[in-house]
Amino acid sequence: MNLLLSDISLPEGLPERKENHYIDLNRMNIKNCMGCFGCWVKTPGRCVIRDDAVRIYPLIAHSERLIYVSRLFYGSYDVPMKRMLERAIPIQKAFIRLYHGETHHVQRDVVPKQAVFIAYGDISAREQDIFRSLVARNAHNMMLSGWDIRFVPEEAVWETMLSEVRVWENC
Numbered sequence: 001m002n003l004l005l006s007d008i009s010l011p012e013g014l015p016e017r018k019e020n021h022y023i024d025l026n027r028m029n030i031k032n033c034m035g036c037f038g039c040w041v042k043t044p045g046r047c048v049i050r051d052d053a054v055r056i057y058p059l060i061a062h063s064e065r066l067i068y069v070s071r072l073f074y075g076s077y078d079v080p081m082k083r084m085l086e087r088a089i090p091i092q093k094a095f096i097r098l099y100h101g102e103t104h105h106v107q108r109d110v111v112p113k114q115a116v117f118i119a120y121g122d123i124s125a126r127e128q129d130i131f132r133s134l135v136a137r138n139a140h141n142m143m144l145s146g147w148d149i150r151f152v153p154e155e156a157v158w159e160t161m162l163s164e165v166r167v168w169e170n171c
Contacts, residue, residue, distance in 0.1 A: 075130025
């Protein structure tokens with residue numbers, strides 16, 4: 001399965017294939033995580049908030065290839081992507097494991113995946129460095145077997161998305 005999560009509208013011409021899922025986060029009703037940890041304690045693997053996130057985080061867990069598209073905001077994901085990533089906590093368990101000499105959460109039925117992060121906007125070199133560090137840290141919790149980052153101006157986002165989705169056709 002392939003998943004593209006974007007905080008910018010999706011371009012025309014994305015290949016229609018049953019294994020490809022495209023989500024414009026701005027069109028979704030995704031509330032903020034409450035930090036209640038109900039997804040770990042009360043309803044393991046399921047968020048207690050009933051909104052569109054409960055349909056999306058299983059797609060994240062089961063996708064082998066992901067494209068994350070987010071405006072860079074002070075070296076991090078912008079609000080729509082950050083909100084969705086925080087709401088994907090149910091794909092992790094409360095238990096901790098040692099991974100590459102660090103403590104990380106045990107994943108709940110998550111397949112290893114390849115990811116491309118398309119970060120757009122007016123991005124300084126310092127923000128790029130911060131984002132590279134953030135993605136490297138997130139990669140361990142997201143079970144990424146590999147990842148790449150594309151820094152692009154906003155006017156190049158759609159072209160970059162289409163180019164990355166075309167790579168899926170060769171996988």
